[in-house]
Amino acid sequence: MKTLNPVPGMIKITIKQAFTFFAFIAIGISYAYGQSDTTKLDDLSLKDLLNVKIVSVSKSAESLFDAPLSASVLTKEEIRRAGCTSIMEALRLVPGIIVREQTNGSYDIHLRGMDNVPPNAAFDLNANTTTLVMIDNRPIYNYLRGGTFWETLPVDINDVEKIEVVRGPAAALYGPNAVNGVINIITRQIKKDGLYIVANNKQGSLNTFINNASVGYQQNKWGIIASGNYQGRNRSQTSYFEFNRNTWLQQPAYFLSYENDTATNVKQRYPNPGLAMDKYAGNIFLNYHPSEKIKFDLSAGIQHSVVQKVSNENEVTPLSTASSISRYIDFRANINGLSAQFSYNNGTQVTDYDPGNKYDFTTFDASIEYNFTKGNFSLKPGLGYRLAVYDDTKYSDTLDETGIFNTKAKLITQTASLRGEYKLLKDKLRLVAALSANEFNYPDTTYISYEFAATYKINKKHLLRAVYSTASRSPTIFDDYLDQTVTYFQTGNKTFSKLEIDGNQNLKLLTENMLEIGYRGIINPWLNIDVELFNILGKNYNTLVDSRPYTELDGTDTVHVTPAISTNLPLQLVQHGITVSLSYSLMKLQIKPFITVQQTRIKNYSHFINTPDAQTPGAEQNNIYSAMGSIATLKSTPAVFGGASVNYVFSPKINVNINTYYYTEQTYYHLSNILFNDGIRGIDNINAKLIVNANIEYEPVKGLRIFCSGKNILNQTSREFFKSDVIPFMLLAGFNFEL
Amino acid sequence: MLKPLTDKTSLPIFKRTLPKLDLLHYFLLIARSVNKFLFCAALFILVSTPCVKAQDEINYAVYANIIYRFTKYIDWPDDRKSGDFVIGIVGNSPVYDELVSFTANKTVGSQKIVIKKMSLSASSYDCCILFLSDDASKNLKKIVAETENTPTLIVSEGKGLALKGACINFIIADEHLKLEINKTNIEKRDLNIATELLSLGIIVRE
Numbered sequence: 001m002k003t004l005n006p007v008p009g010m011i012k013i014t015i016k017q018a019f020t021f022f023a024f025i026a027i028g029i030s031y032a033y034g035q036s037d038t039t040k041l042d043d044l045s046l047k048d049l050l051n052v053k054i055v056s057v058s059k060s061a062e063s064l065f066d067a068p069l070s071a072s073v074l075t076k077e078e079i080r081r082a083g084c085t086s087i088m089e090a091l092r093l094v095p096g097i098i099v100r101e102q103t104n105g106s107y108d109i110h111l112r113g114m115d116n117v118p119p120n121a122a123f124d125l126n127a128n129t130t131t132l133v134m135i136d137n138r139p140i141y142n143y144l145r146g147g148t149f150w151e152t153l154p155v156d157i158n159d160v161e162k163i164e165v166v167r168g169p170a171a172a173l174y175g176p177n178a179v180n181g182v183i184n185i186i187t188r189q190i191k192k193d194g195l196y197i198v199a200n201n202k203q204g205s206l207n208t209f210i211n212n213a214s215v216g217y218q219q220n221k222w223g224i225i226a227s228g229n230y231q232g233r234n235r236s237q238t239s240y241f242e243f244n245r246n247t248w249l250q251q252p253a254y255f256l257s258y259e260n261d262t263a264t265n266v267k268q269r270y271p272n273p274g275l276a277m278d279k280y281a282g283n284i285f286l287n288y289h290p291s292e293k294i295k296f297d298l299s300a301g302i303q304h305s306v307v308q309k310v311s312n313e314n315e316v317t318p319l320s321t322a323s324s325i326s327r328y329i330d331f332r333a334n335i336n337g338l339s340a341q342f343s344y345n346n347g348t349q350v351t352d353y354d355p356g357n358k359y360d361f362t363t364f365d366a367s368i369e370y371n372f373t374k375g376n377f378s379l380k381p382g383l384g385y386r387l388a389v390y391d392d393t394k395y396s397d398t399l400d401e402t403g404i405f406n407t408k409a410k411l412i413t414q415t416a417s418l419r420g421e422y423k424l425l426k427d428k429l430r431l432v433a434a435l436s437a438n439e440f441n442y443p444d445t446t447y448i449s450y451e452f453a454a455t456y457k458i459n460k461k462h463l464l465r466a467v468y469s470t471a472s473r474s475p476t477i478f479d480d481y482l483d484q485t486v487t488y489f490q491t492g493n494k495t496f497s498k499l500e501i502d503g504n505q506n507l508k509l510l511t512e513n514m515l516e517i518g519y520r521g522i523i524n525p526w527l528n529i530d531v532e533l534f535n536i537l538g539k540n541y542n543t544l545v546d547s548r549p550y551t552e553l554d555g556t557d558t559v560h561v562t563p564a565i566s567t568n569l570p571l572q573l574v575q576h577g578i579t580v581s582l583s584y585s586l587m588k589l590q591i592k593p594f595i596t597v598q599q600t601r602i603k604n605y606s607h608f609i610n611t612p613d614a615q616t617p618g619a620e621q622n623n624i625y626s627a628m629g630s631i632a633t634l635k636s637t638p639a640v641f642g643g644a645s646v647n648y649v650f651s652p653k654i655n656v657n658i659n660t661y662y663y664t665e666q667t668y669y670h671l672s673n674i675l676f677n678d679g680i681r682g683i684d685n686i687n688a689k690l691i692v693n694a695n696i697e698y699e700p701v702k703g704l705r706i707f708c709s710g711k712n713i714l715n716q717t718s719r720e721f722f723k724s725d726v727i728p729f730m731l732l733a734g735f736n737f738e739l
Numbered sequence: 740m741l742k743p744l745t746d747k748t749s750l751p752i753f754k755r756t757l758p759k760l761d762l763l764h765y766f767l768l769i770a771r772s773v774n775k776f777l778f779c780a781a782l783f784i785l786v787s788t789p790c791v792k793a794q795d796e797i798n799y800a801v802y803a804n805i806i807y808r809f810t811k812y813i814d815w816p817d818d819r820k821s822g823d824f825v826i827g828i829v830g831n832s833p834v835y836d837e838l839v840s841f842t843a844n845k846t847v848g849s850q851k852i853v854i855k856k857m858s859l860s861a862s863s864y865d866c867c868i869l870f871l872s873d874d875a876s877k878n879l880k881k882i883v884a885e886t887e888n889t890p891t892l893i894v895s896e897g898k899g900l901a902l903k904g905a906c907i908n909f910i911i912a913d914e915h916l917k918l919e920i921n922k923t924n925i926e927k928r929d930l931n932i933a934t935e936l937l938s939l940g941i942i943v944r945e
Contacts, residue, residue, distance in 0.1 A: 041804045047939055049808070050916055052801050460836060 065520055068432045068453035068465055069170060070532040072096070072581070074163040076188070080736060081647050081657045083695025083709030085202060085210055086231065087157060087185060088150050092661040092691075093645055095530075095581045095594035096167045096181075098638065099661070100686075100720035101727050103319070104206050104233040104276035106309035107150060108721050111167055111181040113600055113637030114538060114573055119669035120607055120682070121543045122313035129473055130179035130510065130538075132171075136187055136299065138330045138343045139365055141177050143388040143411055144351070144404075145478035151309070152324045152349075153185075154281040154301040156229035158198045158212040161188040167579075168514045168534065171449035171471030172434035175367070175384055176413055179471045179512050180536075187299070188225070189287060190218035196225065197739040202709075204732030206276070207234040216285075225285040231277055235308065238273040240317040241723035243672040246681045255316035258675050263316050269353045270308070270321055276725075279305035293336050300329040310724050312351040313671065318723045320352040326361075337371035356402045359392035367415075382436075384415035390477045405481040405503070412441040413474050430455045438472065442480045442505035447472040461522040466515075473510040479542060479566050480505045486564075496559045501544055504566040508540040526586040531578065538573035542566050545624055546610035562615055569624055571605040573634065588649040595642030600634040607674055635667040638688075655697040664688045668722040684722045691716060697736075705736045801916055802909065803837035806870060806894060809907070810847045812936035816890050816929050819867055824850035827857040827866035829882065830875030864891060871895045871905070879903050890929045901943040906930070908943075919943045 041049060064073055072094045084090040088107040092099045098115070100108045108115070110128045117126070129146030132139060135155055142149050166174070166182040174182045190196040196216035203209045209232040216225030239248040244256040251273050255263040263269075283301035305324050312320040326347025333340045346362040369382035388411040396403025417436035423429065432453040439446045451469035458464065482503035491497045518532040545567035552559050577598025584591040606627035610616040614623070641663035648656050666686045673682025695709035708731070715729040806826065824847040828835045835856060842852040847867075857864055859878050869891050871879055876897040883893060883904030895905035901919035906928065908919040918940035925932050 041800060044804075046805065046808050046812075046936070049801060049805055050918070050939060052798070052915070460833075460840075 065463060065522070065528075066430070066455065066457070068430065068455050069173075069451075069467055070096070070167040070516060070518055070530075070534070070579070072165045072167075074165070076157075076160050076162060078645065078647075079157060079160065079163075080705075081655055081695065081697065082645055082659045083657065083693060083707060083711075083732070084157065085208070085711070085732065087153060087155070087160060087163070090157070090163065091165075091183070092643055093592075093659060094163070094165045095642070096579050096596055097165065098641055098663060100663075102310045102721045102724040103235050103308055104208065104725070104727075104730075105151075105231060106277060106307050108310070109148075109150065110637075111165075111183075112534075112536070112575065112577070112596065112598065113641075114180060114536070114575060114634070116636030116668050117538075117573060117602070117634065118541055118543050118569055118571060118605065119602075119634075119636065120609075120671055120674045122671045123311055123318070124313045124478060125543050127311060129476065130177070130181075130512065132174055132176075132178035132182045134174070134182065134184045136297070136330065136332065137184065137341060138328075139175065139177065139386075141363075141474075142349075142361075143363065143474070143477050144349070144359070144361070144390060146177070146473060146476040149311075149322070149324060149349070151277060151279055151305040151307045151322075152303055152326060154283055154303040154326075154328065155185065155187060155227070156210075156212040156231070156281070158200050158214050158229065159187045159227050159283065159285075161186045167532070168467060168516055168536070169449070169469040169471030169512045170451060171438070172417065172436045172451040172469065173419065175415060175417075175436070176386070176438050176447075176449070176472065176474040179473045179510060180538075187285060188214070189285070190216050190223045190225065193218050193220065195739060197737065198227075199737045200734065201736075202732050202734035204734075205728075205730035206236060207232065208730065208732060209233075210732075210734075221288055221290050223285075223287045223289075226283070227285070228280070228282045230280040233277040234274050235276040236725050236728050240270070240273070240319055242317055243315070243670070243676075243681060257315045258672060265354065269314070270319075271353065272321075275306065275308060277305070277307045279303065279307070281305075293334070295332075295334045297332040298330070300327070302327040310721055312357070314352050314354060318670075318721075322349070322351050323353075324349040337373065338368070339370075340366075340368040342366045351404075356392075356396050357404060358395040359390050359404065360394065361391070362389045363387065369417075378420065380419040382415075382417040382419070384413070384417070386413040386415070386474075387411070388477070390481075401483055401485045401500075404484065405477055406483045407481060409477050409481040410441065411475060411477065411480065414439045428457045430457075438474070440475055440509075442475055443507060443509070447509055447511075463520045465518045465520070467518075468513075468515050470511060470513045475505075475507065475509060477503075479503055479507055482544075482566060491560070494557050496554075496557055498559050498561045499564070500561060501564045502566065504542075507542050507566055508568050510538065510540045510542070512536055512538045526584060528583040530581040530583075532580075533576075533578050535576040536573070538575075539571075540568055541571055541573075542568050543609060545569075546614040546616055546619075548611065548613040549615045564609075567611070567624070569605075570628060572603045573600060574603060574631075575600040575637075590647040591644065592646075593642070593644035595640065597640050598637070599639065600637040601631055602634045603631045604628050605630065605632065609674065636669065638663040638666050640664045653699045655699075657695045657697075659693050659695075661691045661693075662689065670722055684719075686720060686722075687718045689716050689718055689720065690714065703738050706734075707736065708733045797833075797911075799833040799837045800841065802834045802896075803841045805909075805916065805918075806834070806838060806868060807842055807845065807852075809868060809892060809894070809936070812933040813892055813925070814931040814933075815867055819890050820848065820850070822850065823853040825853050825855055825866035825868075827855050827864055827869045828872065829857050829859060829864075829869065829878070830872030832870070832872030832874075834870060834872065864889075866891060868892045868894060871900075873897055876900055879905060886928075888928070892925070892928070892930060902945055907940070917941060921945070 074094050079090045082093055091097045096112055098110045098113050102108055111131050124145050127145055127147040133148040140148055164184040168181055170178040170182050199213040201211050212229035214225050214227035239250045241248050242255055257263055281303035286298045288296045303326055308319045308321050310318040314320055328345040330343040343365045348360050351357045364387045367384040369380055371380045372378055391408040392403035392405060393408060396406050398406045415436055415438050419434040422431045434451040436449045437446050449471045453467045455463055455465040480503045482501055484501050486499040488498045514536045516532055516534040521529045523529055544564040547563050547565045549562045552561055575598055577596055579596040581594040604627055606624050608622045610619050610623050612620050612623045643661040645659040665688045668684045670682040676682060692713050693711050694713055695707055697705045697707045699705045711730040717726045717728050719726055838854045845852055864886050873896050876895055879895055879900055893906045896909040901908035901921040906921055906925045910917050910919055920940035921943045
């Protein structure tokens with residue numbers, strides 16, 4: 001039995017031991033309470049029973065117990081009761097997600113980790129590109145370097161009905177980029193005719209102000225909601241960490257870069273050192289539902305955000321000031337078996353307040369699916385089209401290549417998919433198969449993603465399931481179109497030397513394969529258990545690699561070019577682990593603990609970032625291939641993480657919630673580690689951390705709740721990400737109103 | 740992004756050109772994609788078993804719970820207030836399992852609750868509540884006739900069945916359960932229904 005990545009000072013835990021431990025807890029609790037079959041339903045009045053939603057449709061609103069994939073749902077009530085200040089923070093209540101706060105309100109979010117890959121790379125190459133975030137099935141995917149700019153979400157907690165999370169490769173079902181999972185934010189709709197109002201107000205430590213509200217009206221088949229949100233937050237500190245001097249600097253007059261060059265535009269880069277986040281957005285949701293089988297939904301919105309976060313490599317300090325202004329429109333139609341969605345999003349973003357990091361973008365997504373049903377046979381074919389256009393020519397000198405990619409870059413993805421299900425053995429065995437073919441303009445190759453899943457329902461209370469899936473990520477602008485001249489200088493008469501970094505339109509796309517088995521059980525009416533064992537293989541990672549130099553002629557000048565090109569690395573990630581979630585709910589008490597124990601290993605990883613034919617001294621021996629056959633623990637992904645939410649309804653008017661989040665020690669390796677190569681700079685040990693939050697709600701009149709919440713009440717101030725801010729205790733108070 | 744921090748001197752005229760997608764090229768891309776899709780579709784059909792429709796998942800625990808609640812809102816004649824309180828199920832329905840599970844430790848007054856599966860061809864239906872599942876609903880008239888004038892609460896599920904002899908009929912509207920109540924059919928069977936239950940249902944009149 002293999003031991004999962006032991007952390008100094010911690011007890012070694014094997015998967016078998018973890019299983020045994022949780023089985024023991026589950027069985028122990030089930031025997032400890034010999035209650036009758038009194039379910040939550042039993043506590044409801046007959047009138048309330050008739051208000052219970054009793055229908056859920058496969059795929060669109062899957063019964064969680066029967067879901068073939070490993071999935072979790074977080075409801076708006078759970079988010080509110082936990083006192084979460086944002087959608088990102090709420091993800092700490094979901095099993096299998098690693099959420100680290102960088103600055104007040106900005107988070108690094110990874111499903112099951114597999115982060116900081118490749119190690120020792122620029123921040124740009126370490127973003128989470130493998131989780132597909134959606135709002136009402138509309139992909140919120142930033143194609144610049146892949147992933148999600150969380151602060152640019154136009155919706156906030158007031159808009160959220162629930163958050164669905166699917167863990168594991170699911171591109172065959174959800175489209176490209178659902179490589180390691182999906183986070184789908186489902187927005188609220190008005191449930192009954194008449195006026196609809198939701199308002200949230202929160203303020204507290206670090207000048208944190210969170211206000212959001214929705215006003216709507218529904219009449220028969222029509223409904224409209226207008227919503228708006230604002231978040232203003234300050235950092236917990238005003239100092240910045242400088243890579244070169246390996247120290248924190250208080251509003252310095254200058255920064256030193258890796259090469260000891262002086263960057264004096266500090267005020268331009270960081271106009272407001274104390275600011276963590278300033279964002280606001282507005283949305284309109286319009287729906288027309290003439291019947292249960294015919295529904296039309298239209299939403300549109302605009303957002304503006306300025307944050308300081310870690311996501312952009314600027315060679316001097318982890319934090320960058322990033323801003324975004326964008327707008328979207330999304331139309332969804334469901335007509336009997338036909339479902340179609342068209343969305344358009346465009347805007348202007350700045351990844352760093354340093355010249356050359358600004359661009360315009362437009363994305364267009366279209367998908368159409370039809371559910372053919374004949375007797376017991378049905379197929380759901382679908383077609384999808386995605387266009388992402390990123391253009392920085394307005395903001396850069398394309399001749400001097402002062403922008404990021406210095407062109408109008410296009411990424412096109414065309415998708416054809418097919419999904420089906422088959423139930424047999426009196427519906428006990430359910431087989432799900434999904435397949436999608438994705439064709440990209442670059443690389444000019446068709447990638448097949450597929451998913452095979454089976455559930456076997458032993459009886460109504462016990463379900464076994466298995467999934468085998470593979471999924472690929474789409475290319476990014478950074479991968480395909482990166483085009484920068486880093487240095488250019490004269491070396492002699494009419495001879496010049498140039499260091500440039502380039503994209504690569506022939507990269508193999510990052511792909512993950514997963515085998516997962518799971519068990520869900522209703523141990524007794526008040527205790528459910530969900531166990532998933534997973535094994536994931538990730539490959540085709542890429543980074544900028546120093547490659548073979550060449551000479552080009554520029555008129556009568558000779559230019560010696562040393563290129564760093566986006567190149568696939570031979571490294572592979574192998575992750576296996578277990579996630580266990582329990583849900584205990586009896587009368588006024590609800591407890592939901594969850595834990596993931598995993599081992600993530602990296603194979604064939606060499607810390608050299610050059611090809612054998614590069615100009616680097618010793619390149620033939622020391623290059624990206626020089627560690628073939630090696631295997632090591634990926635220290636940036638925690639071996640154990642999880643949390644728990646404990647909710648107690650003291651009285652109909654008072655609710656108390658305590659929720660925790662925990663992860664073990666990690667080590668982050670930044671690009672500066674291999675540039676300075678002194679074993680100190682570029683390495684950050686992130687301590688294990690237990691975060692405890694508490695929230696007390698009081699409802700003096702129906703619909704109005706006054707609350708007080710403490711975030712990180714143990715005041716565990718250690719930073720959660722590479723050289724980012726300390727995260728202190730925060731006290732917040734406010735109200736929630738719902739009509 | 741990795742930005743140069745040093746000033747550049749003269750830079751060469753070096754500009755990458757992008758392949759342009761004209762309409763024809765674009766059409767070819769789609770055509771190739773569709774071809775690959777058809778291939779994949781064929782492969783999929785070959786390797787996978789036939790697929791079924793995405794079925795509605797019904798929470799029958801709610802049905803069971805409500806049927807049990809009827810015992811608190813319906814008054815049976817005295818001769819049914821002793822012995823076992825029998826709830827019969829006709830047809831193949833998950834409601835049976837839910838009721839067995841849900842009523843395991845429950846009683847109606849001092850009466851033990853017994854859940855029985857009953858056949859369509861049964862000679863008699865000796866029970867207090869008789870639930871006809873959807874698949875048995877076409878036999879509603881026959882069962883109504885065979886239980887006529889007995890204090891048996893006929894509960895059904897399906898559109899319009901409260902007008903075809905059922906006392907209480909479950910229908911699903913807007914993903915919620917609704918009760919259609921035929922007060923006349925209930926009273927014909929010497930049963931009394933509480934006003935509270937009437938107020939929660941849709942009163943159906945013939």
